[in-house]
Every structure is written in C-alpha cells, then in structure tokens.
Amino acid sequence: MSEFDVIVVGAGPAGSSAAIKMASQGLNVLLVERGDPVGSKNVSGGILWGNDLAAIIPDWEKSAPLERYVERKVTSFLTGDSEIAIDFKTKKFQEKKTGYSVLRTRLDSFLARKASQSGAMVITGVTVDALAMKDGRVVGIINEGETITADCVILAEGANPRVAMAAGLVGKPNDRTVGIGVKHVYKLGENVINERFNLRGNAGFAGEYVLSFLEGGVYAGGFLYTNKDTVSMGVVINMETLRKNGNTHSFDIMEKFAQHPFISGLVEGGQLQEYSAHFVYEGGYEDMPRAYGNGYMLVGDTAGFSFSNGMILQGMNYAISSGILAGEAAIEAKKDNDFSAESLSRYQKKLDNSPAVLDKKNFQGINNVVWSPMVHRAIPALLESSLYSMLYETGNPKKHLSQIMMKSLKSSGMNSKDLMLQGYRLMRRM
Amino acid sequence: MIILALEIIVLVKQVPDSQEVVIDPVTMNLNRSLTRNVTNRADENALEAALQIKDKVDAHVTVISMGPPQAETTMIECLARGADRAILASDRFFGGADTYPTGLTLAATIKTFGKFDIIFAGEETSDSSTGHVGPGVAEFLDIDQITYASKVDFKDGYITAERELEDGTEVVRVPTPVLITVLLNSNVPRRQTLRRKIDAMKQGFESWDHEKVGLQPEWVGVRGSPTIVRKMRPIKERERAAKKVDLAGIPDLVKELYQKGAIKLESE
Numbered sequence: 001m002s003e004f005d006v007i008v009v010g011a012g013p014a015g016s017s018a019a020i021k022m023a024s025q026g027l028n029v030l031l032v033e034r035g036d037p038v039g040s041k042n043v044s045g046g047i048l049w050g051n052d053l054a055a056i057i058p059d060w061e062k063s064a065p066l067e068r069y070v071e072r073k074v075t076s077f078l079t080g081d082s083e084i085a086i087d088f089k090t091k092k093f094q095e096k097k098t099g100y101s102v103l104r105t106r107l108d109s110f111l112a113r114k115a116s117q118s119g120a121m122v123i124t125g126v127t128v129d130a131l132a133m134k135d136g137r138v139v140g141i142i143n144e145g146e147t148i149t150a151d152c153v154i155l156a157e158g159a160n161p162r163v164a165m166a167a168g169l170v171g172k173p174n175d176r177t178v179g180i181g182v183k184h185v186y187k188l189g190e191n192v193i194n195e196r197f198n199l200r201g202n203a204g205f206a207g208e209y210v211l212s213f214l215e216g217g218v219y220a221g222g223f224l225y226t227n228k229d230t231v232s233m234g235v236v237i238n239m240e241t242l243r244k245n246g247n248t249h250s251f252d253i254m255e256k257f258a259q260h261p262f263i264s265g266l267v268e269g270g271q272l273q274e275y276s277a278h279f280v281y282e283g284g285y286e287d288m289p290r291a292y293g294n295g296y297m298l299v300g301d302t303a304g305f306s307f308s309n310g311m312i313l314q315g316m317n318y319a320i321s322s323g324i325l326a327g328e329a330a331i332e333a334k335k336d337n338d339f340s341a342e343s344l345s346r347y348q349k350k351l352d353n354s355p356a357v358l359d360k361k362n363f364q365g366i367n368n369v370v371w372s373p374m375v376h377r378a379i380p381a382l383l384e385s386s387l388y389s390m391l392y393e394t395g396n397p398k399k400h401l402s403q404i405m406m407k408s409l410k411s412s413g414m415n416s417k418d419l420m421l422q423g424y425r426l427m428r429r430m
Numbered sequence: 431m432i433i434l435a436l437e438i439i440v441l442v443k444q445v446p447d448s449q450e451v452v453i454d455p456v457t458m459n460l461n462r463s464l465t466r467n468v469t470n471r472a473d474e475n476a477l478e479a480a481l482q483i484k485d486k487v488d489a490h491v492t493v494i495s496m497g498p499p500q501a502e503t504t505m506i507e508c509l510a511r512g513a514d515r516a517i518l519a520s521d522r523f524f525g526g527a528d529t530y531p532t533g534l535t536l537a538a539t540i541k542t543f544g545k546f547d548i549i550f551a552g553e554e555t556s557d558s559s560t561g562h563v564g565p566g567v568a569e570f571l572d573i574d575q576i577t578y579a580s581k582v583d584f585k586d587g588y589i590t591a592e593r594e595l596e597d598g599t600e601v602v603r604v605p606t607p608v609l610i611t612v613l614l615n616s617n618v619p620r621r622q623t624l625r626r627k628i629d630a631m632k633q634g635f636e637s638w639d640h641e642k643v644g645l646q647p648e649w650v651g652v653r654g655s656p657t658i659v660r661k662m663r664p665i666k667e668r669e670r671a672a673k674k675v676d677l678a679g680i681p682d683l684v685k686e687l688y689q690k691g692a693i694k695l696e697s698e
Contacts, residue, residue, distance in 0.1 A: 003628075032624065037466050121631050126624045143624035 004030045006330050007141055007150040008120075009128050009163060011038045013048075014300025014319035015156030016111035020056045021327025023120035027334055030148065031115050032141070036125035039108030042158070043183055043278035045223045046232040047206050048107070049099040050317040055324050057114060061097065065106035067227035068204025070099040072197070077380035078222070080213040083262040084383045094203070101204050101225045101232065102316075103185070131167045137294035137340070138167075152339040153296045154326050156319075159279035161302040170289040170302065175239035177283035182254045183234035186270025190229045196266050197226055208313060211235070211257055212380035216245040219376045222257040223313070224266065233258065233267055236280050236313075238371045250277065281306040281315070285360040291351060292344040297326045305356050307363070308370060318356040325350040382408050436489035436584070438480045439543070440513065441536055441551040441567065442473040444497050444504040469504045472552025472614040474511075479612050480550045481512045481620065483584045490514050492543065496524055496535050502635065509630035510622035516635035517543065523640050526652030529558075533566025535650050538643040540571060548589065549609040553578060561611070568609035575609045576602055580616040 006022055008015045011033035019031040035041035047070060053060040071093050076085035116122045132140040132147045140149035141163075155164045159178060164170045171177075188196075197205040209222035219238040224231060235253050242248060258267060281301045288304035291297060299305070299322040306315035329347035333339050351357045369375065385408035390401060447468045480491050493508040495501055496519040505516040519539045527535065540546060549571075551564035561577075568575035580599075581592040589608050593600040622630075640647060648654065675683050687693045 030628070121628065123624065123627045123631065125622070126627060128624075141624075144621075146623060146625040148624060148628065 002140065002149040002151045004028050004121075004148070004150040005334055006030075006152045006154060007032065007148065008154045008156055009141065010156035010158060010300075010302075011035075011112045011115070011122065011124070012042050012108060012156055012158055012300060012319060013111060013316045014302075014305075014323040015154065016108065016115050017053070017056055017320045017323030018154050018156065018299055018327040018330075019115035019120040019122075019323075020111070020118050021324050022330050023115060023118035024056070025327075025331045026119075027331060029115075029120040030150070031112065031120050031122045032126055032128055033112065033122070033124045034127040037105065037109055038112040038122075038124055039105040042104045042108055043181060043276045044104055044315060045181070045183070045234060045236075045313060046101050046103065046225045046227070047099045047313075048102050048316045049314050050321075052317050052320040052324070061100075063110075065102070065110050067101040067103060068199075068202050069093060069097045070101070070206045071199065071203035072205045074205070074207035074209075076207060077210045077212055077383060078257075078260055078262065079380050079384045081261070082384045082388075083260075084380065084387065099206065101206065101227050103227060103230075103232075128163055131163060131296070133167070138296040151295065152330055152333065152344070154299055154323075154330070155296060155302050156299045156323065157302045159281040159301040159306075161298075164289075164298060164302055169293065169296065169298065171287070173279065175243055177281065177287050179239055179280040179282045180237045180242070180250055180277065181234060181280040182237075182250045182277045183232060183275065184254065184258075184272055185227075185230050185232050185274035186267050187230045187273050188267070188270045192269075193226050193229065193231065199226065202228075209257070209263075210376060210380060211253070211260075212376050213260070214248075214253060214256065216248055218242050218245045218248050218253065219371050220253050220257075221313075222263075224263070230273060231267060231270065238282075240371070282308070284366065285357075285364045288357075288360065290348070291322075291326075292329075292341060292347045294341045295339050295344075297329065297344055297347050299323045299326045304360070307359050308366070318359075321354055321356050322351065325354060325356075434545075436483070436487055436548070437544075437546045438483060438489050438491045439540060439546050439549045440473070440477045440480045440491060440493045440508070441549065441564065442477065442493055442495045442504060442508060443470045443552075443555050443557075443563075444468070444495065444501040445470045445555050445557040467500060467503065469507055470552050470555045470557075472554060472556075472612060474552075474619040475614060475616050476550040476552045476610075476612040477508055477511060477513065478617045478619045479579075479582045479610070480548070482617070483548070483582075484512070487584065492517065494536060494539050494543070495519065496527075496532060496539070498525070499637070505635035506627070506630045507622065509633055509635065510626040511620055512626070518635055518637050519639075519643060520637050521639040521650075523647040523651045523653075526655065527650060528655035528657035529560050529562035529566060530656055531650045531654035533563050533570055534654065535643065535645060536563065537567045537570030538645050539638060540567070542638070542643045547606040548584070549573075549607075550582075551609065551611050553611045553613050564609060564611035571607075571609070573607045573609055574604050575611070576604055577611045578613055579610050580613050582610055582612065 005027040007030045008019045009032055011031055019029050023029045072089040074085050074087050076083055112122050128141045128143055130142045131138050132142050138153050140147050157163055161170055165172060204226045207224040211220045211222050214220055219241045221236045224233050235257050237250055237253055283304050291303045300319035303322060305318035305322050326347050329344055333343045336343060386405045389404045444467050447466050483489055484491050491513045492515040493513045494517045499520055501518055505518050509516050519535055524535055554561040565575055576591045578593045579591040580594045583590045588603050588605050590603045594613060
C-alpha cells in the first residue's frame with residue numbers, strides 16, 4: 001500500500017491548486033516544494049487573470065494577497081524615440097474584475113497554506129531527485145536515495161521540469177519553447193504609483209511592450225505592472241534571436257527597457273527590492289506533452305500551459321485550472337482505485353474541453369507571428385513614421401493617411417506584398 | 431543492571447532570518463512581519479553536537495524551546511534532523527520575556543521533563559546576542575556549565591570539551607549532568623531528508639503551557655522581566671565604495687585617497 005494517495009511536486013499555483021482540491025475531498029496528499037519559503041523560487045510577470053481560483057477558494061478575492069486589480073491595460077510599441085500605444089481603461093473592470101497583480105512569494109505562500117489547511121502535508125526546502133518507477137508506472141518519488149510511495153504523482157515543476165525531463169515525460173526545452181524572463185520589483189510608494197499611472201484606490205496598470213528599438217536583431221517584450229506600493233518590471237527575451245546575436249546580455253535589455261524615454265519616468269527613483277530571472281514557457285499546442293500516464297499527471301507550465309498571443313500574456317490562470325482538473329481526475333481515480341493511464345486519461349478529456357487547451361489550440365502558430373520581424377520591426381517603424389508625418393505640421397498641404405502610410409512603407413524597405421501576407425496571418429492568429 | 435539511555439536536551443530558539451531583518455524606522459522595533467523565521471544557527475550546531483553523541487552511544491535527544499505557536503516549524507525541523515522528541519513551552523504569559531524569565535521557563539520545562547544528563551544550547555542567538563539563556567538555565571537547575579564549546583565528546587559519564595577563549599583553547603572535562611553552550615559553526619548540521627521531514631510531521635511536537643511547567647503567570651513573560659528598554663537608536667550606515675583600477679592606476683588612486691583624507695602620510 002502506498003504511503004500517500006497523491007504526491008504533488010512543486011507548490012506553484014498549479015501544484016497547490018491540485019493539492020487543495022484533492023485534500024479538501026479527503027485524499028491523503030503530500031505537497032513537496034524545493035523553495036523555502038514557498039514561492040521564493042517562483043517568478044512570473046505578476047498578473048493573475050480570470051476567476052479560476054473561485055472553484056477551490058470561493059472568497060479568494062477577499063482572502064488572497066492581491067495587489068491591485070487591472071483597470072488600465074496598455075499594449076505598446078516602443079521605438080528608440082517613440083511610444084505608440086493602445087491604452088485601454090474601463091470602469092467596467094471595477095464591477096467585474098478581470099485580473100489582479102500579485103507578488104508570487106505572497107500568493108504562493110497563501111496557496112500552500114490553504115493546501116495545508118485543507119489537510120495536505122506540505123513540505124518545503126526539499127528537492128525531489130527523480131520519480132520512482134516500477135513495471136512501467138510511476139509509484140512515488142525519490143529524495144536522497146529514499147522512496148516515498150504514492151498511487152499517483154502530479155508534476156507541477158514549472159517551466160524547467162527536471163524530474164519530468166529526466167523521466168522522459170516531457171521534451172528538453174529549446175530556444176523555441178522557452179524564452180528568458182528577467183524581472184525587477186521597485187518600491188515607489190502608493191501615492192507615487194497612483195500619480196504616475198493615473199490610478200485611484202486599488203486600481204492598477206498592466207502594460208506590455210514590444211521593444212522594437214533593440215539592436216542586433218534581438219526580439220524582446222517588456223512588461224510593467226503596478227502592485228500596491230511597488231512596480232513589477234521585466235522583459236521576456238526570445239532565445240533564438242538572442243543566441244543568434246551572441247553578445248547581448250539579458251540584463252542589458254532590461255537596462256535599455258528601464259531607460260527608454262517613456263518608461264524611465266515611470267520607475268524613476270524606485271528602490272530595487274527583488275530581482276529574478278526564469279524560463280518562460282513559449283511552446284505552442286504542438287509542443288505540449290501528453291499530460292498523463294501510468295501513475296502520473298502533468299500540470300501548469302510543465303504541461304505547457306502558458307499562453308501569449310501578443311495582446312495578453314497568461315500562465316497562472318491556466319496553471320490553476322489545470323491543477324484543479326488534475327485534482328478532480330485524481331479524486332475520481334481514487335474512487336475507482338485505478339491510477340492507470342487509462343483511468344487518468346479522464347484528465348486529458350477534462351483538459352480538452354477547458355480554455356487551457358482550447359486557447360492553445362485556437363492560437364496555434366501564434367508564436368511565429370508574435371516573434372516576427374513584422375511585429376518587432378516593421379509595424380512599429382511604419383506606425384511611427386506615419387503618425388509622425390501626419391501629426392507634424394510642415395506648413396505644406398495635408399496628405400491622406402493612406403498616402404503617408406504607403407510612403408512610410410516604401411522607406412521602411414518592407415515589401416508591401418509580404419506585409420499584406422504577414423498582416424493577414426497576424427489578424428488570423430490573434 | 432539496567433543501563434538507561436543517555437537523556438540529552440537541546441535548547442533551541444526560532445529567530446528572524448538575520449539576513450532579512452528590517453527595523454521599523456518609526457517604532458525602532460524589529461519588523462517581524464516582513465521577515466521569515468528560521469532556527470537560530472548556533473542552536474543547529476548544538477543539536478548536531480547532541481546527535482553526534484547519539485550516533486555513538488544509546489541516547490535520547492529532546493528539543494525544548496520557548497516561543498509562540500509559529501515556532502512549530504523549528505520544532506518539526508529539529509525532529510527532521512534527528513531529535514526524538516520536541517517540546518515547545520508556549521503560552522501567552524511567556525510573551526515579552528527578557529533573558530531572566532526565559533531561563534526560568536526553560537529550566538521549569540526541563541524539571542517537568544524529568545531526568546537528564548546533558549543539556550546543549552547555542553552560545554547565543556542571532557536576534558539578541560546576549561548569551562545569557564544557556565548559563566541562566568544551568569544556574570536555575572544548579573548544574574555545571576561549559577560555555578564557548580567548539581568540540582564536545584562524551585565518554586563514561588564525562589564530557590570533554592574544547593572552549594574557544596580569546597587567547598587560546600581550553601580543554602575541560604566535566605561529569606554529567608552538565609550544560610554546554612556551543613559556538614556557531616562549530617560543526618556541520620546534518621541535512622533533513624524528505625523521509626525524515628515526513629516522519630517529523632507525522633510525529634508532531636508537544637506544546638506545554640505555564641500550568642504544565644508549574645510557573646505562575648506573574649513570574650514569567652513581560653511581568654517577570656527586570657529589563658526595561660529605555661531607548662533604541664539606529665546605527666548609521668557607513669558609506670562604502672568600490673573601484674576597479676589596473677596596475678597603472680594605483681598611483682592616481684593613492685593620490686585620490688590622500689586628497690580625500692582616507693589615508694595619511696607616515697610623517698603626518
């Protein structure tokens with residue numbers, strides 16, 4: 001007989017959600033996390049979108065350590081001299097919140113505490129070395145040569161899943177499936193943040209930026225999110241172009257983002273409180289591993305559940321929902337006393353009908369567009385020169401926008417046929 | 431003849447992680463809400479010294495602490511490292527104690543526990559650095575004490591210990607019962623494996639209140655503390671700077687330091 005019904009490896013949003021779901025239904029659960037305290041090894045940009053937590057913590061909007069709700073969402077192109085942005089603010093988000101900024105050390109500790117209160121045994125500061133296998137099925141985990149047995153292991157290791165990789169359950173990350181994320185948290189004070197970002201109360205700002213001014217062919221995106229009295233600022237760098245360039249460092253890109261003329265004023269005088277770097281999962285639907293097998297399930301980033309379509313960048317919500325679904329599957333499997341691959345395939349069926357998989361499926365190939373020369377170079381250049389020509393008063397007779405754009409297009413060196421094609425692809429993918 | 435197992439007690443304390451300590455600039459108190467709590471490092475060395483004796487002879491190691499309920503993590507951690515039993519003296523009346531009632535409470539807890547042969551304690555804690563509590567407990571129990579121990583060995587009812595003193599090392603040999611305070615970094619605490627952590631969580635620890643240890647509320651905690659803190663002030667941070675120079679730049683650097691008054695000529 002196994003010591004535990006289920007062992008969960010990793011106390012991020014995915015692992016803790018699975019543990020809360022299972023333990024509150026009476027399963028005997030062990031949640032193991034290498035960070036101590038929980039969350040200290042975890043990094044994300046910092047917006048928790050959606051309402052997925054409600055299924056396991058009904059009052060999460062009151063009880064969870066949330067920073068600010070997103071009231072103002074900016075999607076922006078930064079060129080060397082300019083910023084061209086969509087700045088969407090709506091009071092509608094006051095009634096119905098769409099996302100909250102969070103700090104992971106606080107959120108992840110909170111979720112792990114909930115898991116513990118639900119009856120799971122939570123152990124921190126321990127690294128799982130490998131899966132214990134017997135007759136082709138997972139029977140537990142191994143730490144320092146000792147095996148802890150369980151009927152089922154849920155791997156919630158994040159974007160760098162060492163245990164799952166070593167067991168051959170997921171492929172090795174490559175330059176296409178991961179990017180590198182670098183993040184700083186600056187303390188500015190609540191009033192300064194409210195003034196600079198034009199916010200009131202606990203309303204917050206979430207900005208995502210295309211850093212088209214970077215030299216040497218490197219593609220990177222930036223983000224800037226407001227917390228209560230700090231801001232989270234970071235970059236996500238495309239590994240393929242970073243490696244091709246060969247001599248740009250991630251911290252240089254972070255520095256250039258922070259020094260951009262229309263960004264520096266927002267974070268000026270901030271006191272650096274935290275810095276971190278992490279893999280960012282960038283793989284698409286086609287890269288997703290099979291999320292279950294004999295005695296195991298994969299959740300969160302380990303299963304490929306993070307998503308970006310150029311307008312939104314999400315991960316924690318999919319992590320939570322995949323964790324809950326894996327938890328449900330384990331509860332049902334426990335009733336049948338069957339944790340075989342066939343029994344756990346019910347997890348895949350649940351996933352297939354969930355936004356976590358449907359979004360990935362519907363936006364197949366989006367990464368080819370998000371990390372394209374069109375998005376990172378042509379569109380920002382075109383917008384900048386067109387808007388500049390249109391708005392700059394020369395004293396000469398005015399031209400139509402289409403004329404200006406055609407002229408800008410010519411000077412940008414981009415083939416108009418290519419642009420049409422790529423533009424069509426972009427609209428389709430987004 | 432029945433030979434009983436050696437009874438070893440280890441006194442431990444949970445402290446704020448010294449690398450993260452934040453002083454509230456207004457109240458001048460430690461802002462404990464921002465820091466995480468860890469086991470006092472020297473106490474981990476004390477536990478390791480006890481476990482090394484247990485590795486050699488039949489012994490039973492009990493960890494005793496005084497603290498609030500969140501010291502649970504420290505109790506579990508000590509069990510996971512190899513202690514057999516953990517007792518936390520925890521009671522709202524114990525709160526706000528200085529080193530006098532702390533020693534008294536720990537001594538009372540040990541008396542309630544019963545027979546013992548050796549008591550280990552860390553030499554001092556990282557959060558207050560008084561070094562009072564270990565010796566205080568020895569006095570309340572009226573037993574011998576060895577302080578500043580860097581190396582401890584037990585044989586045939588005697589402790590042989592090396593004491594690190596300012597001008598050298600002293601080797602002492604003392605019969606049990608004895609209390610020993612162990613220096614920080616005097617050994618390497620053993621790791622906690624997942625197996626041991628799970629077993630520790632399953633075993634759990636005991637929580638004893640003032641009635642259990644036989645103390646009146648007015649003898650302990652803030653009411654039993656003779657110390658009064660009149661005033662606290664922060665230490666001004668010294669300005670530091672670093673500069674990288676190559677070999678040819680050294681004369682200029684020396685000149686610059688001289689002009690700033692950071693260094694002086696011998697004749698001056």
